[in-house]
Amino acid sequence: SLKVVIIGGGSSYTPEIIDGMIKRHHQFPVSEIVLVDIDEGERKQEIVANLAKRMIEDAKASIQIRYTKDRRKALQGADFVTTQIRVGGLKARALDESIPLKHGMIGQETNGAGGVFKAFRTIPVLLEIASDIHEICPNAWLVNFTNPAGIVTEAVMKHSQHQKVIGVCNIPYNMRSGIGEIFNVSADRVMIEFIGLNHFVFGKRVFIDGVDQTDEAMRHLIDDDLNYSPANIVSLPWNKNFLQSLNMLPNPYHQYYFQHEEILAKDLQAYRENGTRAEVVMEVENKLFEKYKNPNLKEKPQELEERGGAYYSESACSLMSSIYNNSMDVQTVNTLNKGSIPDLPSDAVIEVNSVISASGPMPLAIGPLPDTISGSIIQLKKFEQLVIDAAVTGDYRKAYASIIMNPLVTSDEKAQMVLDELLQAHKPYLAQF
Numbered sequence: 001s002l003k004v005v006i007i008g009g010g011s012s013y014t015p016e017i018i019d020g021m022i023k024r025h026h027q028f029p030v031s032e033i034v035l036v037d038i039d040e041g042e043r044k045q046e047i048v049a050n051l052a053k054r055m056i057e058d059a060k061a062s063i064q065i066r067y068t069k070d071r072r073k074a075l076q077g078a079d080f081v082t083t084q085i086r087v088g089g090l091k092a093r094a095l096d097e098s099i100p101l102k103h104g105m106i107g108q109e110t111n112g113a114g115g116v117f118k119a120f121r122t123i124p125v126l127l128e129i130a131s132d133i134h135e136i137c138p139n140a141w142l143v144n145f146t147n148p149a150g151i152v153t154e155a156v157m158k159h160s161q162h163q164k165v166i167g168v169c170n171i172p173y174n175m176r177s178g179i180g181e182i183f184n185v186s187a188d189r190v191m192i193e194f195i196g197l198n199h200f201v202f203g204k205r206v207f208i209d210g211v212d213q214t215d216e217a218m219r220h221l222i223d224d225d226l227n228y229s230p231a232n233i234v235s236l237p238w239n240k241n242f243l244q245s246l247n248m249l250p251n252p253y254h255q256y257y258f259q260h261e262e263i264l265a266k267d268l269q270a271y272r273e274n275g276t277r278a279e280v281v282m283e284v285e286n287k288l289f290e291k292y293k294n295p296n297l298k299e300k301p302q303e304l305e306e307r308g309g310a311y312y313s314e315s316a317c318s319l320m321s322s323i324y325n326n327s328m329d330v331q332t333v334n335t336l337n338k339g340s341i342p343d344l345p346s347d348a349v350i351e352v353n354s355v356i357s358a359s360g361p362m363p364l365a366i367g368p369l370p371d372t373i374s375g376s377i378i379q380l381k382k383f384e385q386l387v388i389d390a391a392v393t394g395d396y397r398k399a400y401a402s403i404i405m406n407p408l409v410t411s412d413e414k415a416q417m418v419l420d421e422l423l424q425a426h427k428p429y430l431a432q433f
């Protein structure tokens with residue numbers, strides 16, 4: 001038997017991971033999927049589970065599907081556990097986004113002050129989940145999507161006994177499939193040498209069918225305004241000199257750092273016109289759930305592409321399948337550095353190409369960070385570690401330090417204001433403070 005537990009099962013993304021498991025059923029023969037959620041997600045779970053049943057039946061895959069609120073019971077006998085939770089829901093996300101924006105700073109769910117507070121709310125819950133896994137199904141792999149995925153994964157590595165945890169994000173896959181489009185090949189023929197951290201990763205070299213095509217890829221990026229941004233980011237074209245001087249593929253989240261003023265202006269405009277991204281997502285979600293309820297729907301709907309995390313199941317399912325099959329192929333995951341980047345501590349979590357075997361990811365050596373990006377990567381990693389330290393101790397000064405040391409926070413006064421406002425706004429989810 002092969003059992004997968006999806007924590008945050010009521011997510012509108014769930015049909016995608018179900019689809020990914022159905023597609024891979026011959027190589028990754030899941031026999032049981034259990035969705036786990038909390039009170040507020042109960043009705044959503046029921047709708048998602050019913051759609052999942054129709055999808056499975058339509059594909060004639062023999063997978064049993066159940067849903068529950070009892071996490072500990074669900075974990076019994078689990079082989080893989082995925083976490084896709086949002087502590088405080090989209091209401092909390094709206095606050096992470098709007099409070100910094102009101103102070104004239106980037107308001108984003110994984111970057112800047114908003115990302116810090118998403119980590120503060122999430123880390124204690126993920127540590128509880130990891131502790132349950134360690135007790136109930138210690139051999140299970142925890143595949144974490146919950147944002148900020150890199151920070152949360154490092155927090156689990158450092159503060160939980162359960163070490164079988166891997167962080168995943170759809171951005172590396174999106175970059176591969178975006179590059180694949182310009183070379184007219186599928187993503188599986190594209191290899192990118194990634195360097196950096198979750199949502200701060202660069203593509204140093206590009207290989208198509210094993211041949212180095214970095215120059216050609218950079219030329220396309222420069223001349224054709226190739227765009228591999230997910231739906232949640234207002235994308236602007238990159239400055240040609242920026243690309244030439246970097247000579248690496250940036251990821252869409254780099255805009256917040258390297259086109260700071262332009263993106264802030266665009267985000268403020270979008271906020272005035274449509275509210276926060278959280279509010280936009282609430283509408284997308286309502287639309288999706290209306291579709292999911294339709295008894296004739298037997299596949300994941302096209303509209304899921306309006307979510308920034310579309311294609312996350314590609315990373316999740318291929319990762320679980322390669323662990324199960326001991327495939328020893330290369331995938332991009334968030335895992336311990338272990339010397340891959342000598343400039344960063346061995347126990348830091350980085351986003352890195354890794355050989356995936358039954359014993360988990362083994363990161364490939366990257367070598368020293370290129371001069372252009374080493375300063376910012378080291379700074380952001382230190383920032384992430386301040387966030388983790390503040391999240392587990394509930395120490396106000398540490399929380400302040402993590403906010404002020406974030407490059408998207410522009411003054412000590414503003415750091416203080418957003419810190420105090422966000423602490424107040426999220427009080428029900430921040431018992432540690």
Ligand code: NAD
Binds near residue numbers: 088
């Ligand atoms: P969502 O608001 O739909 O939340 C998913 C579910 O989690 C909800 O049904 C909610 O009730 C449930 N939940 C909240 N707290 C819980 C808990 N303690 N235990 C069990 N369930 C709980 O969120 P979403 O938009 O589906 O996103 C889910 C998470 O995945 C977020 O953290 C988001 O940032 C992240 N995400 C990550 C990536 C990535 O690239 N890593 C991509 C997309 C989304």
Ligand code: G6P
Binds near residue numbers: 170231308309
């Ligand atoms: C992106 C990211 C995720 C992010 C999400 C937001 O692609 O990789 O980490 O949280 O999409 O999407 P949303 O539709 O919720 O705004």
Ligand code: MN
Binds near residue numbers: 002003077078
């Ligand atoms: Mn089993």
Ligand code: MN
Binds near residue numbers: 149168169170199
């Ligand atoms: Mn991501």
